[in-house]
Amino acid sequence: MKTGPALIQEIDQTLTATPTLWWLGHAGFVIRFAHITFYVDACLSREGALLSSADVTHADMFLATHAHAGHLDAPSLVTMLQGSKRAKVILPKSAADGANAQGIPFPRMTTTDADLRVEFFKDNLYGRVYSVPSAHPELDRTPIGGYPYLGYLIRFGRWTIYHPGDCVYYEGLADRLRPYTVSVALLPIGGKNFSINDAAQLTADIGAKWIVPMHYEGTQMENDFLSHMLGHRPYQKFKVLQRGEKWTVPEE
Numbered sequence: 001m002k003t004g005p006a007l008i009q010e011i012d013q014t015l016t017a018t019p020t021l022w023w024l025g026h027a028g029f030v031i032r033f034a035h036i037t038f039y040v041d042a043c044l045s046r047e048g049a050l051l052s053s054a055d056v057t058h059a060d061m062f063l064a065t066h067a068h069a070g071h072l073d074a075p076s077l078v079t080m081l082q083g084s085k086r087a088k089v090i091l092p093k094s095a096a097d098g099a100n101a102q103g104i105p106f107p108r109m110t111t112t113d114a115d116l117r118v119e120f121f122k123d124n125l126y127g128r129v130y131s132v133p134s135a136h137p138e139l140d141r142t143p144i145g146g147y148p149y150l151g152y153l154i155r156f157g158r159w160t161i162y163h164p165g166d167c168v169y170y171e172g173l174a175d176r177l178r179p180y181t182v183s184v185a186l187l188p189i190g191g192k193n194f195s196i197n198d199a200a201q202l203t204a205d206i207g208a209k210w211i212v213p214m215h216y217e218g219t220q221m222e223n224d225f226l227s228h229m230l231g232h233r234p235y236q237k238f239k240v241l242q243r244g245e246k247w248t249v250p251e252e
Contacts (some may be wrong), residue, residue: 001245001246002244003050004050004051004055005055007050007051007244008056008058011030011037011058012058015034015035016032017251018159018248018249019032019033019184019248019249020032020033020246020248020249021212021241021247022244022246022247023212023242023243023245024044024049024050025043025048025050026041026215027040027041027043027065027070027163027165027166027214027215028041028042028043028044029186029214030042031154031161033125033127033156035123035125036060036120036122037058037059037061038059038060038061038062038063038127038154039062040062040065040152040154041065041070041071041072041165042062042073042080043070043071043073043076044056044073045073045076046073049076050243050244053076053079054079054083055083056079056084057083057084058084059080059084060084060120061087061088061089061090061120061129062077062080062084062089063089063090063091063154063163064089064091064092064099065150065151065152065163065164065165065166066092066134066148066150066165066166067094067095067099067148068166072095072099074099074102074103075102075103077089077099077104078102078103078104081105087108088108088109089108089109089110090112090129090152091109091110091111091112092111092112092113092145092149092150093113094142094145094147095111096109112129112150113146113150114131114132114133114146114147114150115131115132117129117131125156127154127155128154128155129154129155130152130153130155131147131151131152131153132150132151132153132164132176132177133147133149133150133151133176134147134150134151134164134165135149135168135169135170135173136149136166136167136168136192137192139170149165149166150165153177155180158183159183160182160183161183161186162185162208163186164187166188166192166193166215167187167194168192168193168194169198173202174202174205177206178206178207181207182206182207182209183210183249184208184209184249185199185202185208185211186214187199187203187213187214188214188215189213189215189225190216190221191216196224197228197232199211200229200236203236204233204236209237209252210239210249211237211238211239212247213225213238225238225240226240
């Protein structure tokens with residue numbers, strides 16, 4: 001597990017046929033497919049962050065699931081956008097004005113809402129980002145602003161990674177997700193997010209190959225997750241990541 005420039009170098013040198021992930025802590029992830037690099041909810045201004053925002057000059061896209069500072073970290077995003085000249089930020093349309101007030105230029109944003117798709121092309125590679133509502137703890141939709149909390153389905157080839165940001169289970173969520181054939185579900189557990197049982201059940205309901213817990217603090221929650229999965233979900237594949245750990249999704 002690496003930090004700082006060594007972690008950046010590891011990301012840049014990773015070329016795999018399936019997506020590779022690094023957990024940055026909290027809800028932050030780097031997702032790499034071939035030579036495409038996406039950052040999701042990367043909060044690098046937090047104490048103890050694995051990366052300095054000034055180190056990030058290689059990003060192709062930044063994604064923020066909602067406007068809260070632990071997910072849309074404007075101070076680090078401003079710096080990362082300066083370093084990654086061609087990258088934009090995908091964010092809910094209701095978050096755009098607040099992000100601009102914190103220094104993120106409108107031309108560097110791509111706003112989205114539930115049931116919309118953002119397409120990304122780089123050389124001969126193609127990625128898509130679909131959006132579904134997240135409940136935090138309610139859906140909170142407004143006619144003009146849309147859904148302020150979004151989950152993203154990031155699709156490369158036949159692999160789809162689901163990242164809901166902050167979310168609790170709500171009626172109809174599994175129905176929204178099932179058509180996307182999720183490969184890896186990155187699910188926030190504990191606190192004001194999914195219970196461990198709800199996260200595991202959602203994973204089963206949508207037929208996701210893997211569940212990866214995130215957005216939790218402390219070893220007790222990690223141990224509770226492990227106990228639940230081993231004791232109650234013996235056939236469900238899961239991966240518990242450490243901060244900065246590299247994990248390449250296994251080829252099926």
